Amino acid sequence: MAAFGSFALLIALALAAWNLLAGAVALRLIATGQPSAISPERLADTARRAGIAGFWAVTAAAFALVWSVFTNDFSITYILEHSNRALPGAYKFSALWSGQEGSLLLWAWLLGAYGFVLRLTHKRDVKLYAYAGAILAGIQVFFLAILCFAAPPFSLFQGAIPADGAGLNPLLQYPEMVIHPPMLYLGYVGFSVPFAFALGALMMRYPGEKWIKITRIWTMVTWLFLTCGIFLGMHWAYAVLGWGGYWGWDPVENASFMPWLTGTAFLHSVMMQEKKGMMKSWNVWLIFSTFLLTLLGTLLTRAGLVSSVHAFAQSSIGTWFTVFMGIVLAVCIFTYILQRDHLKSEHHLESLVSRESSFLFNNLVLLAACFVILWGTLFPILSEYVVGNKVTVGAPWYNAVAVPIGLFLLFLTGVGPLLPWRATSLRAIKRNFVLPCVALWATVAVCLVVGVKPWKDGAFDQGSFYAIVAFALSAAVFTAIASEFMRGTLVIARQSGRNLIWAKYMLIRRNTRRYGGYIIHIGVVIVVVGLAGAAFNRSVESEMALHDKLSIGPYVLECVGATQDSNANYNSEYALLDVYKGGKKQFQMSPEKRVYLASEQPQTMVAIHSRPEWDLYVVYEGTNPDTNQPIIKAFLNPLVSWIWAGVALMFWGTLIALVPSLKPGTQKGGQQ
């Protein structure tokens, strides 16, 4: 199977190279109109077909690796290092992306799959799709070249083959890890498609708003995948790492967040191009930057440039990525300079206080946030290079620098929808902003009255202060969006004479993109409220003998047992804790600590009891070697479940935005 997989990769590389070369030659011939021995259209079609065949070749290689995992083929080094016989089936599948070589193969396969769909739908616009297909083939050549020459997933183990493998990293043996990495990769790789369309459209001087319309669904679906991937990663970190948090500003987390920020900026600014013919150069560079950031993130975490909790092993592929990024950047700059006259704006902004300028500032803040994260991620390298002194840039720095920018962005989320296009009057501003301002100050007052104060032990407390600001801004933004919904709903209800629920449904159906977007914004508000709750996290830690009690918030935890278990994959120790509230037993929790047999690595399995107001989060930290009694750490984390609820709303909002709007005259049951 190793030989089959290796040959499949070589064939895929040859097909991708043909797709790139034949496609480029054919498009050049079509553009210049030069006579040639072979029809350029036929040559372009062979390139397209090579792309489709290439997808099947990469699929064969991916199948070969998965097959080798399931058949415990430890003659392949990758399988030996990332699997073992007792590994459950679902996790054997996830071994595909648990190591560097496998994850690059997954990347190549997903890129092939996106290209496959793109090439099958080429009749929508043959020429633009041919450009995009050739550019995707260029990217695919790079990944397949790495897989064939720098990080081969099918390299054979030298020497006597061990009877069993080293097993999968215990951190990855968690259900979410079966879907989190593919989601994230779908997001990363997916941005290659709008990038290819943008570059292709620029090369052929295609009307700007048309490529944006074609790639709108690609971009939104990709953004959704990346969003889900990031939040699944947060939830995994929360449930598995056992430190009570979900985001540690680790370079790998930052690497996924940066393209999300530029991708989000792109999704907003393309509306300006569609509606006003503005920001054309900006949009092109946003999508170029997003693609480059996906490569940079991969470079940072795989080349060992920065230390990370979950970076891959250091390897030589950093050089490959650096060279490829250089080539991509050079091609982007060259094409832009050559074709920049095609990207002139058809209109300019007319007022600082308008919907257009709110989009511009929104983009500015998103890019500023991206710069902050990039700066924080790279500063240790810069510091070592400049003054020879390596420093850590951790959560305190990000909380001080990135949080204010994030709050400003939240403010703009509320302000943008309240401003009309072109320009606005002072009267309109007053009318639209009264309710949100009332909500903002009412929330501040409520926070202070209920005891949420921006100080601790008599001193200013930055975390609480930011939390209050976040709550207040969230209330204002929610009020602003809700009033937008209400205004539209009332108009439709009045026009149609139907009830408010039907009117709200019709409002959304008539402009799914706009109201889907608002729903996403409400989701973001809910996520922010959840994140702000972290300022009030509490924790206690104690060694617990039988019937010992531990109090946290309104809960009392009583240890009623500590026991052990084992199976073919791991041994585990866990405590049984009865949880009381108001003197009454509510439920039982059993935090666990596992030691995986193959890798001999320990792993925490946190017990979480989730409520809308807080999570009771209990960690089995191990046993005291002197007393042999379990050590329990309990956290009370306010509002965490709001984060996951907000993400669910963002998911639904995106789905709604993807549904085509109802055209006038097609709605049933109402006025036409």
Added chain:
Amino acid sequence: MRASSRFTFWIKGAQALALAVAVCFSLGATEPNSRFVDLNHRLMCTCGCAEILGECNHVGCPNSTGELNELRAGIAKGLSDKEILDTFVAKYGAVVLAAPTTHGFDLVAWIAPFAVFAAALLGTILLVRRWSVGKTQSEAPASDPAMDALRDKIRRETE
């Protein structure tokens, strides 16, 4: 309501709100001392886990328990925050601090993001103002008719 009485209404409302906020601030209760927690969140665990000292929860972590004990000892000795952090830096190097300091080259880490953000914000405001002033002074120049015709042709052909 007349403009002057409406203005007075808003002023009085703002005064009432400010008073309410001031009253609420004055009711602050003091929490138990959290200096230990604050400091252990300004330090990193040095075992290589890349986690904040106060959040490192590895079973049998070779470093975090020792570091936490050193921190407790420093507080018990009555050292100031700066003295405690300096002691850690002297022993483990600058990487033990969870964030760059505010002197020397480290200061650049703090200044650059805000400087870049402020410059971008200012640049954008000036650009928009220039556009809006230009708009009122003169109409936008007519676009290239040949290019417009080409765009229309491509649009039609690709519909």
